[in-house]
Amino acid sequence: MADLVYDNVYLGPWVDQSQDPINGAKITLTSTGGAVLIAFLALFVQYVGQHLWELVSFGWHQIRNSPLPKLALQYQQDAALRNNASPQQSLLYFIQIAWAWKHIRKQESGARWWRIAFLPPVIPLMFVILLIAAGILSSWIVDTSNVPVLLRGDKCGLWQVPSEDMARNMQEQFMVENGKYLRRRSESSRIYTRDCYNNTNARWTPSCQVFTQASIPFTTSSNVPCPFNSTTCALPNANLMLDTGALDTNDILGINSKKDSIKFRRTMTCAPIKPDLFTERLNYTMTEPDGTNHTEYIMHWLYGPFLLLDTNATAVANSIQSTQLNYYTSDTIAKFPLDERVPFPDQSTFLPRVEFNRSDGDLQFIFLSGNRILFSEPTDDPWFSAHEPYTIPRSTDLGGYLSDHLASPMGCIEQYQFCNPHKSGQPCTDLAGILPASGDALTTLDLSPMQQEIVNVIMNIVYALGVNIGAAFDPDGLKLAAQDSAYSAWQLPLPNNQWEIEMQHANNIVLANLQKAIVSYTQGPSTPEAQQFIVKPNSTEEKALCNMIRAKSNGRFNNVSTYGLSITLIIGTLLVLINTFLSSILKFLRHRRQSKSSLSKSDSWVSDQLFQLQKFAFATRKSMWRNVDGTVPVTEYATKVERYDLGGQWRHGDVEVNIRQTGTANSANTADSFEEKKALSPTVREVSRMDSLETIGKERERRSDRLPIQGARTR
Known part of the structure; x- marks a missing residue:
């Protein structure tokens, strides 16, 4: 529906009362804000994933750590596991290590080799896949389509109820503005009904995603007795009843309050009335321009006095009209029982005779005229009855059938019921007209102040704004289901139950009108001329209700799961x-353990860190290092140091130390004098990697005793 564009959407946190507290907690953003949040969450999840991988790496490193000797590739895997920024990098390192050590495969059993070399890459690979999945799933926190939204009641209010004087004076500005508003709403309801009611694809149709529910369901009963005196109905025991059942105002109508919700029910019973019952025919002579005379007639339906024109003719039809109009027309009359507990002015247009008088419901009569519509085949439907043959002039075989009557009446009784689901036994009012049912609800159901305000709004919408079956057959915008199979003045064959199809179609329009009216209540009319006739909310409940209407939006706004976002941010931050x-x-x-003279596997996590490994590679004495058990070891002074080359050679001035695979450290023959070479030459012995490093440190320490170090080392 093009006219249902919500500009008064509340932006911020709120709770959708139609869902549980966890899923219902939402934060509404504009579509732009939602796109930014989705991008942020994707980056945040990736960032947290890297930190989580480092924690996984720590745990895995500790599990792998053992005081027993291991293969060199396992030590390299430990170093790769310790020094990585992401699971992708770890995966690459593990693959490189496994490939580099493939030459020792024959020296290990097959199962052990695959477990040692190629099983470790599987873990970071799985983590990468999970991280990608988490990034995708994080977007589910933000709902971007068909999202429930809460409307702000900036222009909220109810239309004034027209007085009897205003109703009689059709030129009053109020009637003009109110009439334009009702016609626009009625037309949009017809369009919405056509697109979204009885449409199995409504949930996927963007134009149908504007209300809390795409449509309001109802049940149909086709074998109902005559709702009036049995002598008045054309079908004594084959009439139609449509029943919505108890509609929850929170779940179905979108009034966002679970604790103050009420149940609202609407039923409608319709029956075709005998077209010639209670009628009178007035013949008159019509003179043509050529002087010829012919007889025409006017038909009066005497169902009760017509109040607006002070006449006993409830409805009038002229035979001249039937020959001049090639489209369907309609006329409606209504009788609304009043209730002194809800002092609304009487909007009834006639007083029904005793055969039609019903005090337990709102009475509507719809008079349908086929006029010059030409039916392609005889129609036995009681409301569209057409059996009068007609041949188009100057044609011998082209023709059809005209309606049997100038107008065919349909009588409907609309009844309403309110229930309080929050009281013991869920008490309900009796089925009655909208005003008596509302009066009963306000006085007998022990409603809370907010529940009473909800009843008042529904009563005002149904009664003052004419959300009833009569509005669905508005003469100014009549649109029948039969017209879907008509072209110009030509009507294709209709089934014998076309009247039932029309009543169900009209009932859909009424329910769509109800949905639209509730949303319009919080939006208010769009024109300043109409806004002057809106009664603004005064009480606390009225103001609160104006900001409690839910609707749906497709594309312009996004909803963020409050709990999903909070959990993601909290866990990720931790x-x-x-x-x-x-x-x-x-x-x-570690400091606490040192005080207790105990050791831990976590020491290897520190020693395998990048800067710790680099510290071991630097040729400086141990006493020159600070923060040796921290993340970044540093030297005491700004000391220049040398590192080993790829061949295991370390040179510094007159000293050359060779670290071979045997673990031997030797001095070079590069000293300035034989005595100095002798003094600097270490004892050759078998050492491990750490022993070699310790030897280097001792050499440096002995040399430092003889060569002064001030700031930078002297060559």
């Missing part, structure tokens, strides 16, 4: 903080 301060935590625990 993981980041834990990983960020992991080194500090380990350092603290």
Whole structure:
């Protein structure tokens, strides 16, 4: 529906009362804000995933750690696991290590080789897949289509109820503005009904995603007795009843309050009335321009006095009209029982005779005229009855059938019921007209102040704004279901139950009109001329109800799951903080262990860190390093250091140390004097990697005793 564009949507946190508290907690954003949040969440999940991988790496590293000797590739895997920024990088390192060590495959059993070399890459690979899935799933936190929204009641209010004097004076500005408003709403309801009611694809149709529910369901009964005196109905026991059942105002109508919801029910019973019953025919002579005379007639239906024109003729039809109009026309009359508990002015247009008088419902009569519509085949439907043959002039075989009557009446009784689901036994009012049913609800159901205001709004919408079956057959915008199979003045064959199809179609229009009216209540009319006739809310409940109407929006707004967003941010932030301060935590625990002279696997996590490994590669004495158990070891002074080359050679001035695979450290023959070479040459012995590094440190320490170090080392 093009006219249902919500500009008064509330932006911020709120709770959808039609859902549970967790799923119903939402934050509404514009579509632009939603797109930014989706992008942020995708980046945030990836960022948190990297920190989570580092925590996983820590746990995995600790599991792998053992005091027993391991293969060199396992130590390299430990180093790769310790020094990585992402699971992707770890995956690459593990593959590179496995490929580089493929030459020792024959030295290990097949199962052990695959477990040692190629099983570790599987874990980061699975983590990468999970991380991608998490990034995709994080977008589910933001709902971008068919999202429930809460409307702001900036222009909220109810139309004034027209007085009897205003109803009689059709030129009054109020009647003009109110009439334009009702026609626009009625037309939009017809369009919505055509697109969204009885449409199995309504949930996928964007124009149908504007109300809390795409349509209001109802049940149909086709074998109902005559709702009036049995002598008045054309079908004594084959009439139609349509029943919505109890509609929850929170779940179905979109009034966002579970604790103050009420049940609202609407039934409609319709029956075709005998077309010649209670009628009078007035013949008159019509003189043509050529002087010829012919007889025409006027038909009066005497169902009761017509109040607006002070006449006993409830409806009037002229035979001249039937020959001049080639489209359907209609006329409606209504009788609304009043109730002193809800002092509304009487909007009845006639006083029904005793055969039609019903005090337990709102009475509507619809008079349908086929006029010059030409039916292609005889029609036995009681409301569209057409059996009068007609041949088009100057044609011998082209023709059809005209309606049997100038107008065919349909009588309907609309009844309403309110229930309080929050009281013991869920008490309900009796089925009655809208005003008596509302009066009963306000006085007998022990309603809360908010529930009473909801009843008042529904009563005003149905009664003052004419949300009833008569409005569905508005003469100014009549649109029958039969017209879907008509072209110009030509009507294709109709089924014998076409009147039932029309009543169900009209009932859909009424229900769509109800949905539209509730949303329009919080939006208010769009023109300043009409807004002057809106009664603004005064009480606390009235003002609160103006901001409690839910609707749906497709594309312009996004909803964010409050709990989903909160959990994502909280857990993600905790993981980041834990990983960020992991080194500090380990350092603290290590200091406590040192005081107890105990060791832990976590020491290897520190020693395998990138800068710790680099510290071992630098040729400086141990006493020159600070923060040796931290993340970044540093030297005491701005000391220049040398590192080993790829061949295991370290040179510094007159000293060359060779670290071979045997673990041997030797001095070079590069000293300035034989005595100095002798003094600097270490004892050759078998050492491990750490022994070699310790030897290097001792060499540097002995040399430093003889060569002064001030700021930078002297060559």
